[in-house]
Amino acid sequence: MEETFASRSRLRLLGRMNDDHPPVTTMDTTALTPAEPEKEPAPQPSPPREIELKLELAPADWKRLARAPFLAEPLAAAAKAKRTEATYFDTPDGRLRKAGVSLRLRRTGAKTVQTAKASEGVAAGLFDRTEVEAETAGETPDLALLDGTPFEALFSKRKVREGIAPAFTVSMRRRTLIVTDGGFVAEMVVDEGSVTAGERSEPVCEIELELRAGAAADLFAFARRIAESVPARLGFRTKSDRGYALLAGEASRVVKKIEVALDPAMSAGAAFQAIARACLAQLVANEEALRSLGAPGAIHQSRVALRRLRAAISLFKIVVEDERRRAVSAELKWMANALGAARDLDVQIATMVEPARAAEPDDPDLAHLAAAFAARREAALADAREASLGERYRLMLVDTAAWIEAGAWLEGERPQRDAPVAEFAARLLRKKRKRIAREGADLAALDADTRHEVRIEVKKLRYATEFFESVFATPHVAGETAKEARKQAKKAARKATARHAAMLSLLETLQEDLGALNDLAVGARMSEGFDASDEALARGFAKLARPDAEEAFEEHMAAAVKAHRKLANANPFWSV
Secondary structure (H helix, E strand, C coil): CCCCCHHHCCCECCCCCCCCCCCCCCEECCCCCCCCCCCCCCCCCCCCCCEEEEEECCHHHHHHHCCCHHHHHHHHHCCCCEEEEEEEEECCCCHHHHCCEEEEEEEECCEEEEEEEEEEEEECCEEEEEEEEEEECCCCCCHHHHCCCCCHHHHCCHHHHHHCEEEEEEEEEEEEEEEEECCEEEEEEEEEEEEEECCEEEEEEEEEEEEEECCHHHHHHHHHHHHHHCCCEECCCCHHHHHHHHHHCCCCCCCCCEECCCCCCCEHHHHHHHHHHHHHHHHHHCHHHHHHCCCCCHHHHHHHHHHHHHHHHHHCHHHHCCCCHHHHHHHHHHHHHHHHHHHHHHHHHHHHHHHHHHHCCCCHHHHHHHHHHHHHHHHHHHHHHHHHHCHHHHHHHHHHHHHHHHCHHHCCCCHHHHCEHHHHHHHHHHHHHHHHHHHCCCHHHCCHHHHHHHHHHHHHHHHHHHHCHHHHCCCCCCCCCHHHHHHHHHHHHHHHHHHHHHHHHHHHHHHHHHHHHHHHHHHCCCCCCCCCCCHHHHHHHHHHCCCCHHHHHHHHHHHHHHHHHHHHHCCCCCCC
16 A cells, blocks of 8 residues: 555644643644754655544533434443542642643552653644653652652752642543444544632633544544534643643633644655644634634734735645645635634724724814724624634634645655755745846835735745754754764854844834735725715814824835835855
8 A cells, every 4th residue: 555645644733731840821742853964854754653533512512412323322332431530730830731741640540650851842744742650659659669760850949849749630430432334433532621820719621532543534524523512622721731721710712823843854844734733733723712702812813824824825735736636725714714803893993993082082083983983893802702603713723734734735655745845945935036026126116915925925935944944953964073064063053043033123124014005004094984975074084194104104105115125135044
């Protein structure tokens, strides 16, 4: 049988978004080891690995799902549910979490198992961890069981050993089913219970699916069947994520981009999967904040995740082209548009309406205008929340993950997909910069729409520059001796880092100034969609007009032209 790219890859959507790390706004799930300087990078296929994913749902929805005909036979054949009680430990100042390590004792009947887990980084963007398990006795961890393991250095520290104490508990009722359909076999684990930290508690109901036989597409088809039956959602949070959030008293929070490190020797296809998973994880991480609308920036960061994922699909088009690519991108665009109106109104209110109101707090026309904007924003927020709660969005997430992990683009031979990402990235970055240099050569002469198209290309190049930073962080340098090679590699790495930072800064500046120019153009059309017969509104809009608009336009145009010229002549970080 021909070995396809798909058969060599692994999906592990269940479980991690920097498991056990502090709840920071920019999350780093990266720790790949780059190729040694003396070795030429070559594409490295992944060994066969298990395929798993997680779905989250309400306990009541699991009860409904349990009555579905397609689960009747698996449930009848399943063993009795088991109750487990897990206690997670940490120091009062959270030293384990800061180190990316979790330590728990899980009791199932008379058996107690001690488990230590650590973030191992993202092997091709996958959420993997080092794990050490051993049976033990008693109510406190036996740290001697970690001697001679990767955890020994951490747990040998006096403040860690002496400070270990219970942090939170996870109580679950676990049932395991085996689902089959022809050649498809999957293990379905259903966890019902709660996570408790002090006086705070949160109910949990999760389904974890692990492919035992068959194709990855079969597993996603089964997950979609579940999501069509009840409002189950693609999940990334671990139980320890929930516990630490409760411990800190956190409500919904906003997550910024999730960093991914790429091994220069990995294939372009594996690199796309790593990037796409991180974008999808960021989107899912912001769901709770988006649905509650209780965290500032939730809509913006959700749109950022959607834009980054669509940009990745566009940048890797030659790698991932198949019959589903356009449909996947179109659904992501639908959701971005569903959030767009609320985000645009947020910006307009913050940058134009509120400053005008602050300058003239007693002006009745501006007060009337502010009320009209607030009402429109509330309606847009309601629309955004409705979209985030709807079936279309839930199924979009499952379908997108299925395409990333098991799409037709993974089948057969495809040289562009299987080539080293370093080659692919260098070629792409050169092409994108050349296009921007050509199309923006005379920015001042471009109309607003064409200038906006240049801005979109700049944004794509900025995303690509962020995506591929780690690919060129350790340039290949030859040397007469290993010591000399390491010395030269460090020097080249410093140069690559400096060039990357300089190019990213130029792209950010250019994008910002082109964005300001676009805002000035859009600002002139702000009144569109409002009641044209409302005279007070018309007067309010007239008072929003910037007296310095022409001066601001010239200032941003001059800055954009300067940044564009520097970008066209900057030393590329992908060839040091």
